[in-house]
Amino acid sequence: MTKTYIVDAFTMERFKGNPAAVCLIPEVLPDETYLKIAAEFNLSETAFPVPLDSSADYKTCSKFSLRWFTPKTEFPLCGHATLATSHVLFNEIGNINNEIHYETLSGTLKVRKDENGNVEMNFPKYELVELEELGPQQGYPKIAAPEFLMDVIHCVVPKTIPIVSALYAPEARFLIVIIDPNTTRSEFEALKLNSSRALELHDGSFVRDMSITLRPKNPLEQGFVDPSEEAYDYTCRCFGPWDGVNEDPATGSAQCAMAPYWAKVTGKKELYAYQAFPTRGAQFRIRLQDDRVILNGSSVTVLRGELRL
Structure with a gap:
């Protein structure tokens, strides 16, 4: 035994x-x-x-x-x-x-x-590339976005929520979708994956996992603070129907792609992140160190x- x-x-x-x-x-x-x-x-x-x-x-x-x-x-x-x-x-x-x-x-x-x-x-830091048709230039290498990609994104993000940009980590086949920073926690937690449609549109050969993320403009008003009212630097939700996991409650590997992006945006080497899986939730203390991501x-x-x- x-x-x-x-x-x-x-x-x-x-x-x-x-x-x-x-x-x-x-x-x-x-x-x-x-x-x-x-x-x-x-x-x-x-x-x-x-x-x-x-x-x-x-x-x-x-x-x-x-x-x-x-x-x-x-x-x-x-x-x-x-x-x-x-x-x-x-x-x-x-x-x-x-x-x-x-x-x-x-x-x-x-x-x-x-x-x-x-x-x-x-953990290793994943290198990112921009998807040309999805958002403004951000200084990363560029690749063309597959034709089906926006339809896959809309399997989670409704057209009523603006999409700011999207990045891709080729090594891990992670798609990162940055959405409107004014999105509230209740709106964010209300997102639902249409997994059958996502699997119909794509076989997982390009996107293995999709993370939806934002940096709230006003964390306290939007509900993105912990019980002590410390604000989160960013929040995310992670979906992987192509791996048989419709949504993951806490995804450390996804932070290896998202944290370097938000570190670049914020200019911070230490970040406090929240994964907003409804009814559970998870917190990450993250430190960027050279080409590594330190998760605590x-x-x-x-x-x-x-x-x-």
């Missing part, structure tokens, strides 16, 4: 943030088995860390392979499931190391436990169990 956890990531409250399953299976399994396990949990991602030192276990090892699976496919980078995995290793298992390295499809990821008990993750977040365990293989 295998120790298994469900963790709410990027939150300090249970049943908020983004849930991920973490399975401590010390040997490598076939991809088909990983997919079956992920489908059984039916969460946006299930994480599978495996110790890379054969003489060490989950408590003593400092280097792991790490893979993430949605119910339908493997994902190359997942922030919230990395945070959940690190929370399990540091706080449930009591890993003795100050820093852990994960070997992943996106390269080596470094995480450490900070002085407040949160996990700090060192809290997690809470909501389930401890055993998986029978």
Whole structure:
């Protein structure tokens, strides 16, 4: 039997943030088995860390392979499931190391436990390009937007909400859509994805995930402040029907594309972001450092169990 956890990531409250399953299976399994396990949990991602030192276990090892699976496919980078995995290793298992390295499809990821008990993750920064037909020039390299793209965007954003511009991260196939900065939180949370239409229009070969984002002009009046009334630098929602996840409650990997954009707009190296998934919500403390994006977040365990293989 295998120790298994469900963790709410990027939150300090249970049943908020983004849930991920973490399975401590010390040997490598076939991809088909990983997919079956992920489908059984039916969460946006299930994480599978495996110790890379054969003489060490989950408590003593400092280097792991790490893979993430949605119910339908493997994902190359997942922030919230990395945070959940690190929370399990540091706080449930009591890993003795100050820093852990994960070997992943996106390269080596470094995480450490900070002085407040949160996990700090060192992620790659995604390079961005402009989509020529969608918005004013912003100093990025340009590519032509596919003909279907505006129709895909309107599967989430109604024509009543102005679209300011759109950017694209080719490496991750992330589409970033910047909308009217006057949009209120209630208007933003009211957005609904027409997933069947999005899948009919596009097969996921160009856009894998779509993030809708804005920087509120008046965060307090628009409702984009935390319980202490600290304003968010930007807010977002993330949709991925092409990966089998209609909407993700907290998407760390998407911040690797959005945070560099908003850092350029604001001139700030440290950002406070809010992912406005209705009824849950998630907060991100983000720091830009050279070509890396440093994400800091809290997690809470909501389930401890055993998986029978």
